[in-house]
Amino acid sequence: MRVDLFDFELPPENIALRPVRPRDAARMLVVGPHGAxxxxxxxxxxSLLRRGDVLVFNDTRVIPAQLEGKRGEARIGATLHKRIDLRRWQAFVRNAKRLHEGDRIAFPxxxxAVAEQRHVDGSWTLAFAGDEPVEVLLERAGQMPLPPYIAGKRxxxxxxxQDYQTMFAAEKGAVAAPTAxxxxxPGLMAGLAEAGVAHETLTLHVGAGTFLPVKAEDTADHAMHAEWGRIDALTADRLNAARQAGGRVIAVGTTSLRLLESATGEDGIIRPFEGDTAIFITPGYRFRAIDGLMTNFHLPKSTLFMLVSALMGLENMQAAYAHxxxxxxxxxxxxDSSLLLP
Incomplete structure (x- = not known):
């Protein structure tokens, strides 16, 4: 499909630079298959969900993955986005034209870290010196990697x-929050439990690629960056049982949705999963694992607006976003949030 079909005009004043307080006081637009x-x-x-429904959360925890350093006199910015092994991470690099393979970058x-290898997408493999886990080094030298549309303004x-971590954040490894x-x-979760709505967690370490614009003119030419995720066997079993009992599986966030769909076969059975996923969901995709989605509002021409358009229909989402x-x-x-119920 043409990428420009997913474009829309967003006034700058609609971009939130801080969350509302309390968190659950945010507005939420409920979108169904028909009607306003x-x-x-x-x-x-x-009050909007049914007894027996299950909300699925991503328990990834954002790490301070934004680094500012120097190679000689040249300033180098790096945003880590995917672990390769204990000492090496793939990173998007600012001022990368000043960087060559084998260069050493000094951070605070x-x-x-040594710039080990440049990849075809322009990112780099950075190999960190020393014996400490990279996450420990980041706690000393890194900053919280706010999205560019916020970081560019403040x-x-x-x-x-605190604001950029969810209450479920446990497994360190994300460079962007699962913002839905x-x-x-805790008060909202207690209300959901009282209403008979269950919840489960999975882990998908969100990468910085989630913020990258789609530069191709056609969706068929866009390559997604892989992200690591895990669903354990007990969680998969409970989700399958809930659906068999008539409950709906509602993903909280596109990250939860993408991992659930990656773990589900053509038979609609959710299976244990551990590994990378680069699933790219566009209109025409047949959803197998989920019955609804709670998600924030996404960027024009982004893979995430394509995903919600696949779930609800492009014209339906264009009308919802205009509203x-x-x-x-x-x-x-x-x-703010939206609740999408196809």
Whole structure:
């Protein structure tokens, strides 16, 4: 499909630079297969779901993966986005034209890495010196990697250390938050449990590739960056049992959705999964694992807007986004939410 079909105009004032407080006070647009979108609030979610439904959260934890360093006098910025092994990470590099294979980059707090290999997509393999786990080095030298549409308008600060982690964050490895779950609070989870809505967790370490624009003119020519994920056998079994009992599996976030779909066969059975996924979902895709999606509002011409258009229909999502923009919904990572029920 033509990528320009997924374009729309978003006024800058609709981009959220901070989250609302409390988190579950964010607005939520409920979109069904027919009829006008319904303006709600996240804290109304227990009354909008059914007893027996299951929400699936991503428990990845964002690491301070943004690094600023020097190669000689040249300033080098690096955003780690995928672990290769204990000492090596793949990274997107700023000012990469000043970098050559074998160059040593000095980061703050005595952290050093060697630019080991340049990849065809322009990213680099960085090999970190020393014996400490890279995550420990990042705690000393790194910063929280806010999305470019926020970081370009204000610096990262202490509030982001908490604001950009979900209440489920446990497994370190993401360089971007699974932002749909930022809206959840212990109080909201208690209300959902009382309403008979269960929840499960999986892990998908979100990479910085989630922010990359689609540069191809046709979706067939776009290559997704792989991300590592895991669904254990007990979680898969419980999700299958919930669906067999008539419950709906509702992914909280596109990351949860992509991993669930990667783990599900043509027979609709969710299976244990551990490894990389580069699944790219566009209109025409037949969903096998999920019955709904809770997600924030996405960028024009992004793979994520293509995904929600695949779930709900392109015209339906274009109308929903036009409504959201006109109604002043807040977009992107710190913005409002939507509940999509095909």
């Amino acid at each position: 979108p319904d303006d709600r609030c996240v804290n109304q979610l227990p 707090a005595g952290v050093e 610096p990262t600060d202490a509030a982001d250390q 779950a930022l809206h959840f609070t 959201a923009i006109a109604a002043g919904y807040r977009f992107y990572s710190y913005g």
